[in-house]
Amino acid sequence: MSVDQGVFRPASVDEAVSVLARLPDARLISGGATLVAMINARLIEPAALVSLAGVDELHGITENPDGGWRIGAMTRHRDVAAERRFTGTLALVQQAASLIANATVRNMGTIGGAIAHADPGLDYPPALVAADAQIEIASGKGRRRLPASEFFVDWYATALQSAELVTAVHLRAASDGVGLYHKLARVSGDYATVSVALTMSSGVAGIATRAAMGACGPTPILLEEANALLSGSPGESELNRAGELLAAAADPVDDVRGSAEYRRLLIPRMLARAFTEARAAIGART
Amino acid sequence: MRIEGSFDIALPRAAVYGHLTDPGLIAACIPGCDQIERISPTDYRARVTIGMGGIKASFNLVVEVTSEQPPERVLSQTRGEEGSRASMLAADNEVALEEIDAANTRVSYVSDVSVTGRLGKFALGVMKKKVESLGREFAERLRERIQIQPAASSAPEAVPQ
Numbered sequence: 001m002s003v004d005q006g007v008f009r010p011a012s013v014d015e016a017v018s019v020l021a022r023l024p025d026a027r028l029i030s031g032g033a034t035l036v037a038m039i040n041a042r043l044i045e046p047a048a049l050v051s052l053a054g055v056d057e058l059h060g061i062t063e064n065p066d067g068g069w070r071i072g073a074m075t076r077h078r079d080v081a082a083e084r085r086f087t088g089t090l091a092l093v094q095q096a097a098s099l100i101a102n103a104t105v106r107n108m109g110t111i112g113g114a115i116a117h118a119d120p121g122l123d124y125p126p127a128l129v130a131a132d133a134q135i136e137i138a139s140g141k142g143r144r145r146l147p148a149s150e151f152f153v154d155w156y157a158t159a160l161q162s163a164e165l166v167t168a169v170h171l172r173a174a175s176d177g178v179g180l181y182h183k184l185a186r187v188s189g190d191y192a193t194v195s196v197a198l199t200m201s202s203g204v205a206g207i208a209t210r211a212a213m214g215a216c217g218p219t220p221i222l223l224e225e226a227n228a229l230l231s232g233s234p235g236e237s238e239l240n241r242a243g244e245l246l247a248a249a250a251d252p253v254d255d256v257r258g259s260a261e262y263r264r265l266l267i268p269r270m271l272a273r274a275f276t277e278a279r280a281a282i283g284a285r286t
Numbered sequence: 287m288r289i290e291g292s293f294d295i296a297l298p299r300a301a302v303y304g305h306l307t308d309p310g311l312i313a314a315c316i317p318g319c320d321q322i323e324r325i326s327p328t329d330y331r332a333r334v335t336i337g338m339g340g341i342k343a344s345f346n347l348v349v350e351v352t353s354e355q356p357p358e359r360v361l362s363q364t365r366g367e368e369g370s371r372a373s374m375l376a377a378d379n380e381v382a383l384e385e386i387d388a389a390n391t392r393v394s395y396v397s398d399v400s401v402t403g404r405l406g407k408f409a410l411g412v413m414k415k416k417v418e419s420l421g422r423e424f425a426e427r428l429r430e431r432i433q434i435q436p437a438a439s440s441a442p443e444a445v446p447q
Contacts, residue, residue, distance in 0.1 A: 027340065042372060042404045043341050117339070120412065155412050156339025218415070253411030 008050045013057065013138045013167055019050050020163040021140055026050050028165055030074055033101075033109035034117050058112065058167060061085075067173030070136075073112025073166045081106060089131070089199040090171055092179030096127035096197065099181065102189040112166040115151065118158045118219075121191030121257075125152055126214030127181050128169060129222050130197035136168040145170065152219035177201025178278040182270060183214075186257060191215065193257040194266040200278040206232040207282065211242070211271060216250040216263050223249055230275060239275055243268025287401075287414045292394040293425035296433055299383050302391040303357035305432045306381060315427040317420050328352075338416050343368055343405055345375055358383055364397075373403035395421070 001019075002009045008026070010016040020026060025047035029035050038044050052058055058074035061083060069090070071080065080086075080097035100106055100114070100123050114124050115135065128135075128148040135151040137144050140163060148169075151159050160166070183195040195214035200207055209230035212222040226242040234242075252263035295302050305311055309330050313322035321333040328351045335344040347366035354360055364377040377399040384392040399417070401410070 038341075041407055043408055119339075155415055251415070253415060255411030 006048045008048060009054050010050065010052070011054050011056075013055055013165070016050055016052060016055060016165060017138055017140050017163055019048075020165065023048050024162055028052060028113075028116070030110040030113035031076060031108040032113075033105045034113065034119070052112075052165075064170075069171040071111055071169045071171070073168055074110050075112075077101075077106035077109050077111070077114070078103075080111060086171070086174065086179075088174035089177045089179040089201055090174040092127050092181040092197050092199060093124075093131055093133075093171060095179070095181040096123040096183075099123050099183050111169055115148075115169070116158060116160060116166050118152055118156050119191070120155060120218060120253075121215045123181065123183060123192060123195060123214070126195055126197040126212040126220040129220040130199055130210050130212040131171055131179065132210065133172075134170040135166060136170060137164050138167045139164040143167065149220070149222055155218040157218075175199075175201040177208075178281045180274050180278050182274045184266060184270060191257065194252075194263050194270055196267075196270040196274045198271075198274045198278055200275075200282055202282050207234075207279070209234075209275070209278070211246070211274070213246050213250065213267055213271070215257075216252040216267060218251065221246055221249050239272055240268065243271045246271060287399050287410060287417075289397045289399060289414065289417050289421060290395065291418065291421045291425070292392055293422075293429070294386065295391050295393060295429055296389060297391060298389055299385045299391045300357045302383055302393065302432070305428070306383075306393070307351075307354070307356075307360065311428075311431065315424050315431065317423045317427075336416065336420070338413070341405075341408065343373060345373075347375070368403070368405075371403075373401060373405040376400050393425070 001011060001015050008019045010019060027035065027046035027049055029049045030052050052074055058072045060072050061075055062070050064070060077097045077100045080094060083094050086094040100109065111124060114122055133148045134145045135148055137146065137160060146159055153159055177200050179199045181197045183192045185192055192215040194216055196211060197214065198209065198211045200209045210227050211230060212220040214220050223245055226245045229238040229242040247264045247267040250264055250267055252260040254260045309322050309324060313319045313332060316334060318335040319332055323331050325331050330349045332347045332349060333344060334347060335342065345366045345368055347364050350363050352361045352363055360381045362379045364379060366375045377397050379397045382394045386392050
């Protein structure tokens with residue numbers, strides 16, 4: 001493995017893990033879209049950088065035999081945004097990627113870097129939670145997988161332990177249905193003020209819905225109770241009740257993007273808009 | 287930013303007041319506080335380290351007690367900086383004790399904090415959440431320590447250096 005000016009360049013995941021185990025204050029660098037900006041602002045001063053650019057298995061999107069997908073951690077937002085094979089309920093992952101920041105950031109930033117940073121205003125976390133994605137994590141002991149809903153644990157905090165890294169995001173095979181990601185931002189390219197990610201499919205028992213709200217708490221908010229209300233044959237009162245539950249579970253910040261109160265107000269409205277659009281799209285198909 | 291909170295302690299107000307003006311005890315209850323020393327009858331120097339999302343900041347603080355009104359209220363001002371002066375912190379603090387009954391006290395605190403410099407650039411909304419959670423942790427630690435100990439009077443001489 002080459003080392004140049006404090007930048008380690010491992011060729012495999014095992015090599016990367018061994019550097020992290022040896023240098024706990026080293027930071028992994030993938031696309032650098034956020035990390036380099038933070039270093040420039042002197043917010044962090046890593047002892048060393050471990051570049052994942054040369055680790056082949058982290059690159060690219062592959063289809064599993066069961067129809068599911070493996071998105072390598074180093075896959076850039078641009079490539080997920082351009083991925084037309086994410087159809088049906090999985091379309092929300094492609095939509096979320098296409099709404100991240102701007103073209104420059106999408107050309108640099110990676111899915112693994114984004115979720116490991118776990119900024120609450122990011123687009124991927126709610127989309128991956130709604131899609132019931134699994135996060136693949138490597139350590140010296142091997143690999144483990146966690147549901148996205150358990151990966152995000154607090155403000156800027158994930159389930160990653162020291163000397164662990166995200167190696168991939170796994171998506172289950174798409175269901176025939178709709179996946180939507182809506183983002184409300186002050187201007188195009190900003191972090192979300194509030195976002196909603198939703199999947200909906202229809203079956204004999206009516207519709208099945210999974211909704212996650214982004215940017216209104218430390219982690220994406222998904223409530224089984226709200227999903228149950230939004231499934232079957234929900235009417236307006238169920239939709240309103242689900243919105244109330246999600247707003248009550250929110251813990252939004254007050255910042256330049258909006259007050260906490262404003263964000264709580266947006267949650268039921270954004271949910272209703274996404275739900276109505278998804279339902280209309282399903283109805284149009286059947 | 288304004289940080290507010292309150293918590294209840296199962297001790298009489300005068301006893302709680304004695305604990306809250308014991309810098310050694312307070313330092314032990316503040317998450318990330320590894321040093322405190324008394325530098326004058328009203329001034330204390332402390333070091334507090336906080337971290338979030340890979341960002342670590344270690345502040346050298348001077349806390350000046352500006353008004354003591356036992357057993358009801360303590361006012362103080364905090365001024366501080368990171369070692370490299372990369373961020374500055376200033377805060378006006380008020381701690382008020384309210385008697386719930388003879389054996390229980392409600393502690394309320396309000397702090398008006400401003401942070402400038404490198405940390406001022408970083409998600410202040412989230413930082414406020416972090417500080418609020420530190421406030422809850424402080425309350426828990428304090429409760430654990432003083433509710434099991436006999437009420438002691440203030441003992442600033444016993445401050446660890």
